[in-house]
Each structure stands twice: as structure tokens, then as C-alpha cells.
Amino acid sequence: MISFQGVIYGLQRWAALLLTGILAGLGGMLLAMLLHEIQHLTWGYSQNLLISPQTFLQGVTDASAQRRFLVLVAAGMVAGCGWWLLARYGKKRVSISAAVNDASKPMPALTTLVHILLQIVTVAMGSPLGREVAPREAGALFAGGVARRLHLTSADIQLMTACGAGAGLAAVYNVPLAGAIFTLEVLLVSFSRDAALAALVTSALAAWVASLGLGDEHQYHFTAEFAATSLIFWGILCGPLLGAMACLFRRLTQYASSKVQDNWQMPVISLAAFTLLGICAIWFPQLPGNGKGAAQLALSGEISATLAAMLLVLKVFLICAVIRGGAAGGLLTPGLAVGGLLGSLLFLIVGPLFPGSDMESFALLGAAGFLAASAHMPVTTLALVMESTRMDHSFLVPVALCITGAWATCRVLERRR
Known part of the structure; x- marks a missing residue:
């Protein structure tokens, strides 16, 4: 009893x-x-x-x-x-x-x-x-x-x-x-x-x-209505690539974090990093903030190859710079942004080889695969992407395959270090 x-x-x-x-x-x-x-x-x-x-x-x-x-x-x-x-x-x-x-x-x-x-x-x-x-x-x-x-x-x-x-x-x-x-x-x-x-x-x-x-709002407005069959094959192919890029991103952010010192360097380096961000923001207003704006551009298919490439490189560099300066914050939304930009670039390169696909779908897979691998949370990422984009159920299989390949690749590369 x-x-x-x-x-x-x-x-x-x-x-x-x-x-x-x-x-x-x-x-x-x-x-x-x-x-x-x-x-x-x-x-x-x-x-x-x-x-x-x-x-x-x-x-x-x-x-x-x-x-x-x-x-x-x-x-x-x-x-x-x-x-x-x-x-x-x-x-x-x-x-x-x-x-x-x-x-x-x-x-x-x-x-x-x-x-x-x-x-x-x-x-x-x-x-x-x-x-x-x-x-x-x-x-x-x-x-x-x-x-x-x-x-x-x-x-x-x-x-x-x-x-x-x-x-x-x-x-x-x-x-x-x-x-x-x-x-x-x-x-x-x-x-x-x-x-x-x-x-x-x-x-x-x-x-x-x-x-x-x-309010009962979701974070991203995903405009693709359904997943093309070819997206399943792309999810299998792009997963390892996203996992390798995520592994590199993890190494860069971990290295930047390991160099932070709680002395006079912190305010000096932080000011330098944010000043550089301010200079870049004069020409690229998409850079300030946690990356939601850049991710939304990718998920809406409203980004050019040049802009995507510039934002991708600058975003990664500036994230590492502010971390080196001692600033704290999350890497969830920035990870989605970096992955979405990478997915958009990949669509502009190989998209025509996958009939029926679009930039929005490639960006979704890029965001999901990159975040799952860089944050080491594959199941959480799948649920997060589903809830934050309200994507159609047809995207579940390609996103899951992409996440699996990306996470597994990142784990293998890290174990070989």
C-alpha cells in the first residue's frame, strides 16, 4: 500500500x-x-x-x-x-x-x-x-x-x-x-x-x-507546399556534407571559446568584434541578430548566390569573433541560419539535377542537418524544425534522412580527432 x-x-x-x-x-x-x-x-x-x-x-x-x-x-x-x-x-x-x-x-x-x-x-x-x-x-x-x-x-x-x-x-x-x-x-x-x-x-x-x-506564432514561414520525391535522394546525399561542415563549425566555435580570458582582453576583443560586425552591417543588415532574418530569407527562397555566400562566410566568422570576445548566447538559431544559407547555395549549384525541388526545400534540409550535427541533438532538431516551420508531412522523410547522415558523419569525424 x-x-x-x-x-x-x-x-x-x-x-x-x-x-x-x-x-x-x-x-x-x-x-x-x-x-x-x-x-x-x-x-x-x-x-x-x-x-x-x-x-x-x-x-x-x-x-x-x-x-x-x-x-x-x-x-x-x-x-x-x-x-x-x-x-x-x-x-x-x-x-x-x-x-x-x-x-x-x-x-x-x-x-x-x-x-x-x-x-x-x-x-x-x-x-x-x-x-x-x-x-x-x-x-x-x-x-x-x-x-x-x-x-x-x-x-x-x-x-x-x-x-x-x-x-x-x-x-x-x-x-x-x-x-x-x-x-x-x-x-x-x-x-x-x-x-x-x-x-x-x-x-x-x-x-x-x-x-x-x-501569441501562438511559429518562428519561420516556410513557403514550400510539399516535398518532391527527388528531395529524398538529396537528403541522403547532402547529409554527410552538412555533417562535415558542422564538425568544422564546432571546432571553430570551441576553439574561440577556449581562448576567452577573464581579464582586460575581454572588453577590448569584444569591442573589436562588435565594431567589425557594425562595419559589416552597413552593407549587410542581415548580419546583426541571432540569424533568424537570414534563415527566413533562405527558407523563403529570396536570396541570391552572392548574398548567400557572403552572409555564410561573414556569419561564421562573426559568431566566432564575438565568442572569442567573451559574449555568451546560444548557437541554435545561428546554426539554423548557417545551415539554411549553405542549403541555398547548394541548390544554386546542384538544384537543377533534382527535378521538382526548390531553394526553400534545400534550405530546410540544410538548416536541419547542420543544426542536428553541430548541436549533437538529432531528434530534438527534427521536432524543432517541424514545429518552428509547420512544414508539410511530406518533408519528414527527407529531413530525417538528412539529419541522420549529418549527425553520424559529424560524430565519426570527431572521434577520429
Whole structure:
């Protein structure tokens, strides 16, 4: 028979799950709203609407060349000085993975909150890194705090922390299934019925709570109606190539991250990196921001070969540059952008060999395969691409084949290092 203490603990556990989902959803919603507000103020567009139909890319494009340069220089000062001061005076940061792996290492509240705000501010001002790490950290921080207040076991504290991070991802991008799978595949690296149920409940609840303020929108507008049969063969062929490019991207970003030093170099290099981004943005307004604008151009088939090649090279270089300068952020949306641009270029080269295919479809496969390999999360990527583009079901097979080939190739290349 179930003891009275067992019933009470079960209720505490369910309370922790529900609070994790609600708090992660609120955190993701408020951080997204803060991001939009800073974007509108700094770039001077849609200042009367918090949730605006005008995109960030449109806002940057409409801004003057001088404004683009000055805003990005200011972003470099905020990033360099902010993270240098945080490293010098704040407590040592505890990553989400470290908190999930060891319940005795809680994320320090003040340091984590400052780290989160720095990411949101710099991404809003044009950092080429992603915004998804901030809501994941917020969700993990809240979830860990709730679990400890409710006196859950160490194993359940780890589970709630992981669920909070996945729910934060679900909230900010409105991808409840991808958020749940991310919890299991990337953070817990395991699957059980209880963990799957917890991940699904928290991610679904967080996505719903966030949608009350942000609306029920998907991130990308994918215009291809259905997948041509030839796309299956292209998915098989392009997977290894995307995996090799993703492996190179991982090496570059890891090398840049390994060279970061918490001293006077951080503000200097950060300012130099963002200044270079500001100079490039004068001619290429698609470069500032987390890459959503560039990815959308690729997924809409509205990009030329010259522009795609220039954006691809500059995007990768600038991502590595700001990471070297000490800026923090995610590589999810940037990975989608780089992969989408690469897919567009490949279509312009070999597209005519695949009857019925189009640039949008090639870009979709490029984005999915590259992200799956570069982030080492194939199943999460499949769900993420499905939810964020609302692609037709006919794309499921070619995207899955592409992801499999890319991820497997990247793993093989890394093991040979």
C-alpha cells in the first residue's frame, strides 16, 4: 500500500512540475518581451507595439548606416564590460548541464540572472548569437529553486532542473515537443516513462503560458507546399556534407571559446568584434541578430548566390569573433541560419539535377542537418524544425534522412580527432 508520506511527496512532486512549467513559461515570455522592447528602442522601429508585425531584419534594414554601426559598437561595450565585471565580481557560474548532473551545485541566483540579462540585451542590440540559452537558464534556475523549497530528492531536483531548461526553450520558441525531447536527449541523456511525462507536462505548460503574451506564432514561414520525391535522394546525399561542415563549425566555435580570458582582453576583443560586425552591417543588415532574418530569407527562397555566400562566410566568422570576445548566447538559431544559407547555395549549384525541388526545400534540409550535427541533438532538431516551420508531412522523410547522415558523419569525424 502507498504510505501517507508517499502521497504527500507525490503531491509535492506534481506541484513542482506545474510550478516549473508556469515559471518557465512566464520567464520565457517576459524575456522575449524585454528582447522586443530593447530591439525597438535601440533600432528605432515599432516603438508603439511590443509584439510587432515588423521583423527585426526590417527594423535593421530601415535603420541608417550610422545607427547600425553605433548600436553594435555599444553592444560590444555592454558585452565586453558586462561579462568581464561578472567574471571578476560575481560568483562562479554553474551551467545547466552541471546543475543537472549534480544536485549539490545549484545555479547562483544573482550571477545567473545577470548572465541572462546580458544575453538578452546584447542579442537585442545585434549580437549574432542566439537568445535561447537565457530562457533555458531562467527555467532551470526557477525549477531548481522550487524543487529545493519543496524538499524533493536529489534525483528529482536534477529532473526538475532539466525540465525547467527544456520548458524555457519550449516557451521562447513555442515548440513544446522539441522542448520535451531536448530535456531527454540533451540534458538527461536518458529516457524513462516518468522523465518523459515530466518533460512533456512542463514544456507544454510553459509553451501555453508564453503564448498568452506572445501569441501562438511559429518562428519561420516556410513557403514550400510539399516535398518532391527527388528531395529524398538529396537528403541522403547532402547529409554527410552538412555533417562535415558542422564538425568544422564546432571546432571553430570551441576553439574561440577556449581562448576567452577573464581579464582586460575581454572588453577590448569584444569591442573589436562588435565594431567589425557594425562595419559589416552597413552593407549587410542581415548580419546583426541571432540569424533568424537570414534563415527566413533562405527558407523563403529570396536570396541570391552572392548574398548567400557572403552572409555564410561573414556569419561564421562573426559568431566566432564575438565568442572569442567573451559574449555568451546560444548557437541554435545561428546554426539554423548557417545551415539554411549553405542549403541555398547548394541548390544554386546542384538544384537543377533534382527535378521538382526548390531553394526553400534545400534550405530546410540544410538548416536541419547542420543544426542536428553541430548541436549533437538529432531528434530534438527534427521536432524543432517541424514545429518552428509547420512544414508539410511530406518533408519528414527527407529531413530525417538528412539529419541522420549529418549527425553520424559529424560524430565519426570527431572521434577520429
